[in-house]
Amino acid sequence: MAALTLLGAINQALDQKLADDERVVVFGEDTGFEGGVFRVTAGLQKKYGEDRVFDTPIAEAAITGSAVGMAINGLIPIAEIQFDGFVFPGYTEIVTHMARYRNRTRGRYGLPIVVRFPVGGGIRALEHHSESLETLLGHIPGLKVVMPSTPYDAKGLMISAIEDPDPVIFMEPKRIYRAGKQEVPEEMYRIPIGKAKVVKKGKDMTVVAWGPIVREVVKAMELIKDENIDIELIDLRTINPIDEETIINSVKKTGRFLVVQEAVKTYGPGAELISLVNEKAFLHLEAAPARVTGYDITVPLAKGEHYHFVQPERIAAEILKVAKF
Numbered sequence: 021m022a023a024l025t026l027l028g029a030i031n032q033a034l035d036q037k038l039a040d041d042e043r044v045v046v047f048g049e050d051t052g053f054e055g056g057v058f059r060v061t062a063g064l065q066k067k068y069g070e071d072r073v074f075d076t077p078i079a080e081a082a083i084t085g086s087a088v089g090m091a092i093n094g095l096i097p098i099a100e101i102q103f104d105g106f107v108f109p110g111y112t113e114i115v116t117h118m119a120r121y122r123n124r125t126r127g128r129y130g131l132p133i134v135v136r137f138p139v140g141g142g143i144r145a146l147e148h149h150s151e152s153l154e155t156l157l158g159h160i161p162g163l164k165v166v167m168p169s170t171p172y173d174a175k176g177l178m179i180s181a182i183e184d185p186d187p188v189i190f191m192e193p194k195r196i197y198r199a200g201k202q203e204v205p206e207e208m209y210r211i212p213i214g215k216a217k218v219v220k221k222g223k224d225m226t227v228v229a230w231g232p233i234v235r236e237v238v239k240a241m242e243l244i245k246d247e248n249i250d251i252e253l254i255d256l257r258t259i260n261p262i263d264e265e266t267i268i269n270s271v272k273k274t275g276r277f278l279v280v281q282e283a284v285k286t287y288g289p290g291a292e293l294i295s296l297v298n299e300k301a302f303l304h305l306e307a308a309p310a311r312v313t314g315y316d317i318t319v320p321l322a323k324g325e326h327y328h329f330v331q332p333e334r335i336a337a338e339i340l341k342v343a344k345f
Contacts, residue, residue: 023201027060029171030136030192033178034061034098036208038068041096044182046073048083048100057102058138058197080110084135088117091131096182101137104191105148110135111156118187119162130185134178138194139167140232140282141319141329150319152283157189158259164213165259167191169234171202173257176211184213191259193231216263218270222252225276225343228267228293230256233280233330240335249343259289267293268300275306276342280335285313307345312338 024032037044046061052075055062065073076083080101087097101107107114114135121131141150158165166181166188168174174192181188219234229237234255241251252270256263271277277297279290290311297309312335314328 021203021205024171024175024204025198025201026168026171026174026192027058027197029175029202029204030060030178031062031064032204032206033175033182033208034064035067037179037182038064038072040208043094043096044072044098045090045095046098046100047076047086049076049078049102051075051100056100058194060192060197061100080106080108081113084110084113084118087133087135088113088121088131091133092121096132098134098136098182101135103145103149104137104139104151104153107137107151107153107156114157114163114187114189115160119160122162122186131187132182132185133187134181134190135187136190136192138197139191140193140195141325145322147318147321150325152281152314153191154259154281154283154289155287157191158289162186163260164188165191166213166257167193167231167259168257169193169196169231169255171204173211173217173255175204176209177213177257179208180210180213183210188213191231196232196235199235211257214258214261214263216257216266217255218266219253219255220251222250222274224250224274225278225339226252226254226267226270226274227278227280227339228254228256229280230259231282233282236330236332237280237335239332240339243332243336244340247340247343249339251339262293262296264296264300267296271297271301272304275304276345277301277305277309278311278338278342279309280312280330282314282330284316285311286316288313307342310338310342
């Protein structure tokens with residue numbers, strides 16, 4: 021067992037599936053020779069050759085459209101979009117073909133595709149480089165949408181995504197690519213898509229987050245540790261499908277619910293989760309469900325970026341508000 025970063029865990033998962041199944045191909049802008057902007061695919065082209073790990077033109081629609089054609093013809097494509105904001109040019113192929121193929125063939129055929137890309141802010145990047153697209157992709161029937169928060173989860177979820185018979189959007193939080201290491205088994209293992217993780221059990225309040233925000237919630241909990249609020253922290257891990265059972269069972273136990281997301285507030289995943297809690301655990305609530313989110317603005321450029329993001333102090337204040345309702 022080795023200590024890996026989140027980036028290293030994804031690289032190991034790709035490496036092992038390339039070795040395990042000759043149908044797997046990895047491609048995208050600078051994905052081959054350079055190993056990607058963040059070096060997530062570093063070393064893979066040298067090991068497996070240009071036929072299986074290769075660079076593409078700067079053409080996201082061609083990348084996602086080619087993935088559809090490859091999957092129809094028996095390959096298992098893993099397509100990289102260089103940055104989150106570059107998904108938009110490839111969105112047509114994702115929605116009109118990739119997500120609909122199972123329905124279009126009346127359930128007879130799926131498209132085993134992984135579309136992976138770095139997501140979110142935190143690296144003081146340019147415009148179109150810091151988007152949180154959970155709503156845009158999680159809203160589409162036929163797509164599974166995943167965002168890991170730890171190296172261990174990243175590897176297990178990536179292997180499950182590659183082996184899934186239908187398309188999976190794999191969002192990689194760029195600001196925690198190298199934010200610490202975790203022991204990760206060297207052998208292949210799988211984490212089920214659609215299953216949340218209870219990071220910490222508690223009895224007073226349920227807090228749900230995913231991706232890099234899980235760490236911010238942990239920091240917030242440390243800020244108010246003297247308040248003796250026993251929080252149950254759930255890492256959603258999968259945006260779609262949502263693990264309703266884990267969330268509802270937790271809220272029925274705690275009676276209080278808070279969701280924290282980096283994405284903008286309006287129409288975000290937090291609203292969906294609050295609706296879910298209201299529909300299925302309303303009579304167990306002792307306080308109104310709440311959310312802490314990014315603001316309804318375009319992500320600011322470098323100097324103002326941190327004002328947009330959810331800070332531990334904001335999370336801590338909302339936890340206290342819900343707890344004392």
